[in-house]
Amino acid sequence: MVYIDDTIAAIATAPGEAGIGIVRISGEKAINIIDEIFQSKQGKKLSQYPVRRMTYGYIFNPDKKEKIDEVLVHYTKAPYTYTKEDIVEINCHGGFIPVKKILELVLKKGARAADPGEFTKRAFLNGRIDLAQAExxxxxxxxxxxxxxxxxxxxxxxxxxxxxxxxxxxxxxxxxxxxxxxxxxxxxxxxxxxxxxxxxxxxxxxxxxxxxxxAEAGKILREGLNTVIVGKPNVGKSSLLNALLREARAIVTEVPGTTRDVIEEHLNIRGIPIKIIDTAGIRETEDIVEKIGVEKSKEFFNKADLVIFMLDISTPLTREDLQILELTKDKKTLILINKTDLPQKADLDKVKEIAVNKKMIKISLVEEKGLEAVEDALEDLVYTGEVKAKDRLLxxxxxxxxxxxxxxxxxxxxxxxxxxxxxxxxxxxxxxxxxxxxxxxxxxxxxxxxxxxxxxxxxxxx
Missing domain, CATH: 1.20.120.430 (tRNA modification GTPase MnmE domain 2)
Incomplete structure (x- = not known):
C-alpha cells in the first residue's frame, strides 16, 4: 500500500436535480472532517457510532452555527473500502446547491478537491485493483x-x-x-x-x-461501430435507418435529395453498439445546400469503420452507383440490394465483379424483408473467426x-x-x-x- 497523506473529496453524483446527491471523502482525515460538520439526531458525532452503518442527522456550518442539510452519512474504515483508505459518504438532497455547499464546507475543513478519477487511482496505487481493472x-x-x-x-x-x-x-x-x-x-x-x-x-x-x-470486436463493444449508409439519392437509406431504429427518424419521400444533411443515431443491435449515420445521397448537384450535404457524406464515408452501400434493384446501375462502389473497395462494406419487391433492372453481376468478397443482401424495406439478415451480417462482421458473441475475455x-x-x-x-x-x-x-x-x-x-x-x-x- 502506498502512503498518501492528504484527504480528498468530490461530488460523486451527476450534476442536476435528483433525489439524492453524494459527497465522497477519502483519506486519514475523513472522520475528523465529518465530526466537525455532522451531528446526529441524538446530538452525537459520527465517530461515536459503529462503522458500516448509515447515520441520520444534519450537516451544519460550525462557524456560522447554521444547518446546511438533512443527511444520511456512512463511514467505513480502511482497508475495507474502495480506495483502501477511510471513506465517508454524505447522502444529502440532490440538486446543485446542497452538494455544492457541503463540498465547499468539507474542503474548508481540510480536504482537497479530488482530481478526475483520483478515487479509483488511489484504489490502484493502494493495490486493491490493477490498472486494467481500474480502466x-x-x-x-x-x-x-x-x-x-x-x-x-x-x-x-x-x-x-x-x-x-x-x-x-x-x-x-x-x-x-x-x-x-x-x-x-x-x-x-x-x-x-x-x-x-x-x-x-x-x-x-x-x-x-x-x-x-x-481486439477488433472488443474495441467495437467499447467504442461502438462507426457505420455510414451511402448510396445515390432515393435508394432507401433513410428508410433503412428508420427500420433499424423502429421509428420514423428520417424523412422519407419519393423525391431524390430529401436528405440534405447527415443524420446520426445510436443503435443496439444484438449487444453491439452502433453509431449509424444516414448521409445525403452522393451525386452531382447544383443545389448549394445539397452539395454541402454530399461533401459531408464523403467525409463521414472516409472515417467509417463500416460502410452500408445501398443499391436500387429496380433501376439500372448508374455512373454514380459505380463510382461509390469503387470507393468501397478498401473499406469494410455491406452491400444492400433494396426494392426487391419491384422488377429487377440492375446488373448485379457487374456489382459482384467490382465488389469482390463483399457481403451482398437482398432486402425490401417496403415489405420489411431482409432486416434479420442485415442484423446477422452486422453481428458476423464484429465476431469473426475464433471470436464469438458469448466470449467473456475480450x-x-x-x-x-x-x-x-x-x-x-x-x-x-x-x-x-x-x-x-x-x-x-x-x-x-x-x-x-x-x-x-x-x-x-x-x-x-x-x-x-x-x-x-x-x-x-x-x-x-x-
Missing amino acids: AVMDLISAKTDKGFDVALDQLEGFLSKKVSATRKKLLDMLAHIEVSIDFSEEDIDEVTLEYLLHKSEEVEKEIENLLKT VTNVRHKNSLERALASIQDGVSAIKKKMPLDFVEVDVKNTWEALGEITGDTVAEDIIDHIFKNFCIGK
Whole structure:
C-alpha cells in the first residue's frame, strides 16, 4: 500500500436535480472532517457510532452555527473500502446547491478537491485493483450495451488481468531458467535447452495472438461501430435507418435529395453498439445546400469503420452507383440490394465483379424483408473467426492492444533468436521485453505519466 497523506473529496453524483446527491471523502482525515460538520439526531458525532452503518442527522456550518442539510452519512474504515483508505459518504438532497455547499464546507475543513478519477487511482496505487481493472471502471460507466457492460464487468473482476499475469509467470520462469543457464553454464546442472525455450516461447506467442484476435470486436463493444449508409439519392437509406431504429427518424419521400444533411443515431443491435449515420445521397448537384450535404457524406464515408452501400434493384446501375462502389473497395462494406419487391433492372453481376468478397443482401424495406439478415451480417462482421458473441475475455482497450502488439513482436524476435541458436543473452532481452510489455496492461511496469494520463479521462468523483 502506498502512503498518501492528504484527504480528498468530490461530488460523486451527476450534476442536476435528483433525489439524492453524494459527497465522497477519502483519506486519514475523513472522520475528523465529518465530526466537525455532522451531528446526529441524538446530538452525537459520527465517530461515536459503529462503522458500516448509515447515520441520520444534519450537516451544519460550525462557524456560522447554521444547518446546511438533512443527511444520511456512512463511514467505513480502511482497508475495507474502495480506495483502501477511510471513506465517508454524505447522502444529502440532490440538486446543485446542497452538494455544492457541503463540498465547499468539507474542503474548508481540510480536504482537497479530488482530481478526475483520483478515487479509483488511489484504489490502484493502494493495490486493491490493477490498472486494467481500474480502466474497466470507466468502461462500466460508459458502456452502451448490455454486452459492453458484461465485458467491462468481467475485466473489473480480473479476467484479462489473470490471463496476462499467467502469461507473465511463464515468461518469468523462462527468465529464471535462462539466468541459471548463463550463470552456471559450466556447472553440472539441469540446463535450459533450446527445445524447452522454443516450446515455451511459442506457447506465449500463441496466447498473445489469441488475445489480439479479440481486439477488433472488443474495441467495437467499447467504442461502438462507426457505420455510414451511402448510396445515390432515393435508394432507401433513410428508410433503412428508420427500420433499424423502429421509428420514423428520417424523412422519407419519393423525391431524390430529401436528405440534405447527415443524420446520426445510436443503435443496439444484438449487444453491439452502433453509431449509424444516414448521409445525403452522393451525386452531382447544383443545389448549394445539397452539395454541402454530399461533401459531408464523403467525409463521414472516409472515417467509417463500416460502410452500408445501398443499391436500387429496380433501376439500372448508374455512373454514380459505380463510382461509390469503387470507393468501397478498401473499406469494410455491406452491400444492400433494396426494392426487391419491384422488377429487377440492375446488373448485379457487374456489382459482384467490382465488389469482390463483399457481403451482398437482398432486402425490401417496403415489405420489411431482409432486416434479420442485415442484423446477422452486422453481428458476423464484429465476431469473426475464433471470436464469438458469448466470449467473456475480450481486449477492449487500445492501450492494451498496443502493449500486446509490442509483446508479440518481442516474443517473435525471441523465437527467431532461439531457432538461429543465438546466445541466450539475446533471447533473455526479448523475453524480458515481452514480460515488461505485458506488465504495462496491469500497471506493473507502466510509467507514471501514462498512469496520470489514464485517470485524467475519468469523471471527477470516481
